[in-house]
Amino acid sequence: MSQKETYENPDLKKERQNCPFNKEEITNLLDGGKEKTAERKQLENYILSDEQLKDAVPMEYLSHADKYAEELRKACLLMHKLENSPAGQVPTLRALMGAGLGSAVLKEGNPLALHYVMFIPALMGQGTIDQQAKWLAKAYNLNIIGTYAQTELGHGTFLRGLETTATYDPNTQEFVLESPSLTAYKWWPGSLGKTANYAVVMAQLYTKGKCEGTHPFMVQLRDEETHEPLPGIVIGEIGPKLGMNTNDNGYLGFEKFRIPRDQLLMKHSQVLEDGTYVKPTNSKLSYATMVFVRVVVCQDVTTNLRKAVTIATRYSCVRRQSELKPGDREPQVMDYQAQQNKLLPPLAATFAFQLASDHLWNLYNTANNNIEQGDLELLPDLHGLSCALKALCSSEGANFVEVCRQSCGGHGYMACSNFPRIYGQVTAAETYEGENTVLWLQVARYLVKTRKEQTGGLSVKYLIGEEKGPKTVDTTLEGIVHLYRRTAVGLVDVAIAELEKSGRKGEAPHDAWNHAAVYLIKAAQAHARLFVVESFVNSLKVGNLSAPVRTVLSQLCELFIIYWLLERSGELFFVRQFIKKRLVTVEFQVRTLLYVKLLAAIRPQAVNLVDSFDLRDEILASPLGCWDGNVYQRLFDEAAKSPLNQSSVHESFHKYLKPLLKSNL
Ligand SMILES: CCCCC/C=C\C/C=C\C/C=C\C/C=C\CCCC(=O)SCCNC(=O)CCNC(=O)[C@H](O)C(C)(C)COP(=O)(O)OP(=O)(O)OC[C@H]1O[C@@H](n2cnc3c(N)ncnc32)[C@H](O)[C@@H]1OP(=O)(O)O
């Protein structure tokens, strides 16, 4: 029987009556078309109907090692199912690696994720045709399993500071890999601890006595039969983390470990037999794998946020608490304006982030195709935008997930609510693939350069030339977007002024940069927000939307844009001409009024909107968020699974508590 034919909480039922828009239209929009929705549903049925992929007990009750073994069992089973998948191989892999369908089966992280998310992309992006011919088929067929080993105990951010060396020996035509210190040990790579037997390793390349910087090397780590580490390889797992505990992050040391010359991935730079080094056209091409992951992380974080918002919104319409009108029945907590203020901005953000991530994905594909043809023109814009959106979506996403958890009161703190796992994954994305502050500073570097040199890519065009648009308060959506633009330009100018002030005081450029960091980061964040709001507004202008869907999406768009403006109103004060014209005060008052009106207007559609995400109960994995709203029964059922409830008196009572009770302390 489908979940929709069973019990349905009466409050949720009421929320779902008279929905003014077609939910399916939004589902199709988010999936990328009707056919894509059908394909996704088919894939979900195929995967989620398999009894062997279900958990016998909740993961929280397993030991660290058992969790890993259990997730690996399911991960391998999923790979066996790949062949007969009703969707294509790539869509299936994408669904299984990320926060959507994959998370319904592998709740604590997929031990094979790095193989698909970084190892294969690194081979494709960094390997020559010959190298791809040698390893790609093996990797796709899972004859070998790889990871991406870059970060070390001593350095994650500063890649030029990596210590692992790969020294070319022309006599044997081999590279000798070495970890010269404890801090040189690779530390963090996912799947490295126990799963992978190969890795793309980033190491400082030495040839003819000279260091040529970090380069990617294909390295076998374990015997293909016994899985034992090869002689000269020191390997292990780094231990429990805040989340993602079955990604088996690991450590790796090299003791004069030799690999053949042709295991340097040589698509962009080469070492010839005699040791001659051939430079790449751009030294940052070896960073391309990170760019790919930054792009997909934006989509992944958005999927996770959608889960959190669905759980919190449904729960808030089932939960009744306190008194709104004296003497009346306790209201649904969603009817408190304070609760709407918590949940409707993240609901709107899921649309804003998805639309911006779609833009980034398109830019990535175009830029990547051009790079394959030797045209690197789009690379700076791709780097700037991928850093900006990765940092924005993950940081705002993590904050929103935490707000969703809080909006569920005590029950949101339960492990079974799924908030701890969702938060663990989203906050990890604030750190991995470039720590966010570091990425903001990369964005700022691009903005300052563009503004000063008056040349840059599409995403920074607004920094070139004089700003256009109204100079007074304009209450249209376009007017607000213009305010965002003026703020973004204004903050870059403030940061540049700060840099120049330090320069006039005689500070060296690197010191001036450090002393302007607060302004630089604000400028980078304003730029990222501008891109997101512009994407949202522009997406609503085009496309084949029905009038009711356009109405509700426009309300969400407006709410989101105003929400951010109010949240970040302090930043308007940095821009001098806003204060001069008393723009800030007027804007603030007008916007607050409108914001509150929009909360009330969207409130009745909150459940219908999260329903349109079409996230199956197995993906939400939370008694608080299930479609039927049978929250209390499901919480009780979850508690029944606790090992502490398997006997009326636990053995520890006899061992510890009883002697204490009987003693006379
Ligand atoms: C089919 C399957 C796929 C499906 C996927 C589906 C779902 C997956 C979703 C989720 C994933 C799930 C699981 C994965 C989980 C975890 C994976 C985590 C993996 C990792 O966590 S893996 C390690 C990542 N670790 C970093 O992320 C290090 C950060 N640290 C850096 O990134 C650099 O260190 C930096 C940039 C800070 C300084 O680097 P530096 O010191 O060398 O730079 P420097 O300052 O000298 O130069 C500056 C000049 O380079 C340009 N520039 C810099 N970077 C560029 C780039 N990338 N591209 C093009 N240009 C670039 C600048 O724009 C400038 O340009 P200009 O000079 O013109 O201004």
Ligand SMILES: Cc1cc2nc3c(=O)[nH]c(=O)nc-3n(C[C@H](O)[C@H](O)[C@H](O)COP(=O)(O)OP(=O)(O)OC[C@H]3O[C@@H](n4cnc5c(N)ncnc54)[C@H](O)[C@@H]3O)c2cc1C
């Ligand atoms: C869950 C998870 C999975 C991971 N998976 C992988 C993997 O598969 N492969 C891999 O190679 N790595 C992986 N990593 C490592 C990850 O990429 C690094 O942790 C990350 O890049 C941050 O580097 P760091 O740890 O050296 O932080 P640090 O750079 O030491 O950061 C510490 C603090 O210093 C600040 N800081 C550093 N540099 C600057 C600067 N220039 N200006 C201002 N502030 C600065 C940071 O903002 C931060 O506040 C993973 C990490 C996590 C958490």
